[in-house]
Amino acid sequence: MPAFSLTTHLRPYARRLAFAAAALGLLLLGTLGLMRRGQSDAPAAAPPPVPVRVARVEARDVARQAESVGTVRPLRDVVVRTQIDGQLMRLHVREGQQVARGELLATLDDRPLQAALAQARATLAMNLAQLRSAELDLQRYRTLIADDAIPRQTLDQQQATVEQLRATVQGNRASIAAEEVRLSYTRVRSPIAGRIGLRNVDEGNLVRVGDADGLFTVTQLSPITVEFTMPQTALPVLQRLTGGGTPAPVQAHARDSGTPLAQGRLLVIDSRVGAGNGAVRVKAEFDNSGGELWPGQFVTVRLQTGLLRGALAARPAVLRYGEQDKPYVFRLKPDNTVEVVPVSVLYQDRQQVVLDGVAAGDQLVSDGQSRLRAGSRVSVPIATPTPRT
Structure with missing residues (x-):
């Protein structure tokens, strides 16, 4: 009788278990394949709409516009200087004040000029008295020469004396006019209508004709101009705009924010093109009654060159x-x-x-x-x- 072996006894069961495991694995693979196939056959989800x-x-x-950078420049900007040397006695205006043309701005010490004018008038009066006396003598000599009481030479000398005194009187009157003009220089008046700038001297100072800074400046703010440049290729358009009856409109905008500042009109283009940059200078004029533009300010200029309807x-x-x-x-x-x-x-x-x-x-x-x-x-x-x- 053969000996009992546990390995031999369990071998059929091991084969059955291996077969069952293999069958289960095949079943799982088939199921997974069917699931993947079903997923691949399903339609893809549409992408979400793009927000725009x-x-x-x-x-x-x-309006067709050409843009450039411009500088605000006044039509008139006058440095007020004295025309004589003297002590500044009084300032009649304050800084920032708007003045009219011919308005009194300052007064200088006029006492030396008043004395010189009085002396010139006294010299005139003395020479007039001498002239009257010489004219009376001339009349007497003419009566005497008719009777041959005096030589002809005496009459001629008296005639020359009268003419000399008349010339002296004319010179005296010219001297008085010159002194009156010099005296008028002690009252400084505004040459233009505009705004007073910051003063450079105070009352009591000695001012001279050669002072470079002057007393202050008077700047015309209305109307005012803006100068800018355009490329030379724009010359035909600029010539057409300046040659027409109606000036082309120009807008000035703030450089930093782009805020519109003022509406103006094209005034003039320069007579030549710059040799260094090939650009032509252009000037536009603005009413500036509200003081929107300030001398020396940089602005963005937009020039209307046409209209697309x-x-x-x-x-x-x-x-x-x-x-x-x-x-x-x-x-x-x-x-x-x-x-x-x-x-x-x-x-x-x-x-x-x-x-x-x-x-x-x-x-x-x-x-x-x-x-x-x-x-x-x-x-x-x-x-x-x-x-x-």
Whole structure:
């Protein structure tokens, strides 16, 4: 009788267990394959719409503008200096005051000139007395010469004396006029209408003709001008604008904020082009009755060079550039998808762009273009009306 072996006895059960495990593994693999196949056959979820902002195309008249940087310059800016040396006795105006032409500004010590004028008048009176005496003698000599009582030479000498005294009297009167003019210089008057600047001297100081700074400045603020430069290529347009009957409008804006400051008109262009920069200087005039512009101020100048009537305008942000820098826009369709529309740029500035290839009322994407392509679905936020207070 053979010996009992546990290994031999369990071997059939081990085979059955291995077969069952293999069958279970095949079943699991099949189930997993079916699940993956079902997942691959399911449709992919649509991507969410891209949030964008849009701008509407408007048909309106658009002014073509040329932009430059200008400097505000007064039409007249006078440094008030004295025309004689003397002590400043009184200032009749204050700093920042608006004065009229001919208004009294300051007074100098006039006592030396008053004395010189009195002396000139006394000299005139003395010479007039001598002239009258010489004229009387001349009349007597003419009577005596008729009777041959005196020689002819005596009459001729007296005639010369009278003429000499008459010339002396004329010189005395000229001296008096000169002293009166010098005396008028002690009263300093404004040569123009304008605004008084900061004073350079105080009352009691000795002022001289050669003082470079003068007493103060008088600056005309209204009207005022702005000087700016334009490239020489703009000369035909500038000549057309200055040659017309109606001056071309010019706007001045603040350099930092872009706030409109004043509305003026083109005045004149320079007679030559700058040799160094190839630019021509241009001057515009502004009424400036409210003092919006100040001498020496830097402003942004916008010159209207033409008018596009019925132009299709939109915000500059709608414009995109593709290959070879060809412009295009994303236009919103009724189903909230976008299409790529090639356009032509007719005119562009900081506020607007005039396009060809779109229609009035089209809504163009102005923000969010970087995530778009033709056919992309978008969402446009609804603008909330601002409540009125």
